[in-house]
Amino acid sequence: MFANLSDRLTASFKQLRGKGRLSEADIDATVSEIRRALLEADVALPVVRSFTAAVRERAKSAEVSAALNPAQQVIKIVNAELIEILGGEARDLRFAKHPPTVIMLAGLQGAGKTTLAGKLGRWLREQGHTPLLVASDLQRPNAVTQLQVVGERAGVPVWAPEPGNGVGDPVAVARSGLQHARDRQYSVVVVDTAGRLGVDAEMMQQAIDIRDATDPDEILFVLDAMIGQDAVTTANAFAEGVGFTGVVLSKLDGDARGGAALSVRGVTGKPVLFASTGEKLEDFERFHADRMASRILD
Ligand code: GDP
Numbered sequence: 001m002f003a004n005l006s007d008r009l010t011a012s013f014k015q016l017r018g019k020g021r022l023s024e025a026d027i028d029a030t031v032s033e034i035r036r037a038l039l040e041a042d043v044a045l046p047v048v049r050s051f052t053a054a055v056r057e058r059a060k061s062a063e064v065s066a067a068l069n070p071a072q073q074v075i076k077i078v079n080a081e082l083i084e085i086l087g088g089e090a091r092d093l094r095f096a097k098h099p100p101t102v103i104m105l106a107g108l109q110g111a112g113k114t115t116l117a118g119k120l121g122r123w124l125r126e127q128g129h130t131p132l133l134v135a136s137d138l139q140r141p142n143a144v145t146q147l148q149v150v151g152e153r154a155g156v157p158v159w160a161p162e163p164g165n166g167v168g169d170p171v172a173v174a175r176s177g178l179q180h181a182r183d184r185q186y187s188v189v190v191v192d193t194a195g196r197l198g199v200d201a202e203m204m205q206q207a208i209d210i211r212d213a214t215d216p217d218e219i220l221f222v223l224d225a226m227i228g229q230d231a232v233t234t235a236n237a238f239a240e241g242v243g244f245t246g247v248v249l250s251k252l253d254g255d256a257r258g259g260a261a262l263s264v265r266g267v268t269g270k271p272v273l274f275a276s277t278g279e280k281l282e283d284f285e286r287f288h289a290d291r292m293a294s295r296i297l298d
Contacts, residue, residue, distance in 0.1 A: 002258040002296045008037035016071040027059045042228045042259025047266035054081050086289035087265040096217045100181040101188045106207050107222035109195035112250030117192045118150025119284035124188050132186040134177035135160045136170040139194035171209045204241035219244040226251045231260030235268050250276035
């Protein structure tokens with residue numbers, strides 16, 4: 001991911017090599033190149049606009065620096081702006097004052113929610129929490145079994161539909177799972193929910209019902225970074241539907257153009273908390289805007 005964007009940005013900085021100082025014309029030419037590079041990477045238009053405006057502004061008001069040549073100066077500015085649109089300093093997961101903390105996962109089918117439940121479970125366990133995964137995705141055949149498999153791998157118990165826990169009713173499963181967590185003093189409940197291939201009203205209502213039944217401390221919207229321009233529409237639909245408090249970017253290991261990752265914070269105003277970078281449980285980390293910006297500018 002980002003290979004193309006990186007190449008394009010690097011090429012635009014190269015044009016500044018050998019210049020003594022940054023002229024208005026240099027800034028304009030470089031900003032146009034950056035704009036084209038971002039658009040080609042599928043970054044959402046409003047994000048491209050605010051990004052290029054900020055770079056132009058900063059470049060024009062940049063002090064003439066003895067230490068940095070014009071190319072280095074622009075790279076520094078672009079780096080700072082990339083960190084800004086990616087969300088700046090990372091925020092921690094919010095935990096409830098009175099456990100269990102409830103973390104609900106939302107997103108389209110195939111976004112990576114069930115995989116994330118396992119990753120998050122493992123990560124939470126390593127942090128000293130006692131998580132319980134709750135299988136409220138009853139839409140997709142095998143979703144419950146898949147959660148049980150990742151739960152086993154992660155060493156985290158799974159609450160699945162059975163007579164008494166709710167069968168065929170994802171809201172009842174979520175409710176009984178939360179009660180079980182209270183009874184057994186699990187500290188965090190991760191609720192996996194159903195997604196569809198596209199956003200639809202019934203799916204959104206189900207997510208809203210699960211939200212209302214469990215009153216989550218965090219609703220994490222899982223966004224497949226591979227879906228390109230559709231990411232913005234999908235993110236907006238979930239923001240307006242069930243709502244969410246944070247984003248998890250999945251499939252960052254793919255070779256998509258990176259626009260989803262660069263746009264989601266700017267479009268939704270919600271922070272990216274975690275990044276998923278593969279199918280294995282350990283392919284998962286806290287999201288760091290500065291690290292991602294360096295990867296893009298490397
Ligand atoms: P769900 O429908 O949202 O629960 O999505 P799943 O968790 O079942 O994931 C859909 C597919 O994407 C599965 O084949 C996962 O193994 C795969 N997947 C999930 N996260 C990642 C990731 O970060 N990178 C890659 N390459 N594949 C992933």
